[in-house]
Amino acid sequence: DGGITQSPKYLFRKEGQNVTLSCEQNLNHDAMYWYRQDPGQGLRLIYYSQIVNDFQKGDIAEGYSVSREKKESFPLTVTSAQKNPTAFYLCASSTGVGPYGYTFGSGTRLTVV
């Protein structure tokens, strides 16, 4: 079955550490996105990529980095520069253009300990 796989489901990070969240899709989608969701809040765009080897900052990119070396993969690194990283992180993909919406992964909950 086609879909988006995010791993791990839960992640704990010590202060000052970088952590990488994995996102893999087998939908042959061109575009991929990372969102952050805080309790009771909406979806805030961190980074997005519409083509391999290219990505754009979203609304809250500070303290995060991404890469897009393969069409299927769009990992997100939460760096130590992100002051408040505890949140629910969602990866999504789409065809890139056209009225087809997004397919979301099941999310990674990151907690700083």
Place this chain on the structure above:
Amino acid sequence: QQQVKQSPQSLIVQKGGISIINCAYENTAFDYFPWYQQFPGKGPALLIAIRPDVSEKKEGRFTISFNKSAKQFSLHIMDSQPGDSATYFCAASIDSWGKLQFGAGTQVVVTP
């Protein structure tokens, strides 16, 4: 600046009642309006979507009403069930652009 404004932030409805969530937008270039449903601890899932050339779209108990002149669209959940308790997001995009703009979300609680 939020391009899609969603209200209410939360609502409580009795089983069998109607849940209504409203969204408004400013960018008249938007031409695709989906709604997403999210259960706790899960990613959002596409529920129903509409294009601006249609004023209403119904899928089961879920209906989107679209008012192009007012730049507003709404989701109606008929005969609400406890299993409908979730957070609902409206969104909008431009075909040639693809990137969705999301509303802030509405938490719906359906009481037995």
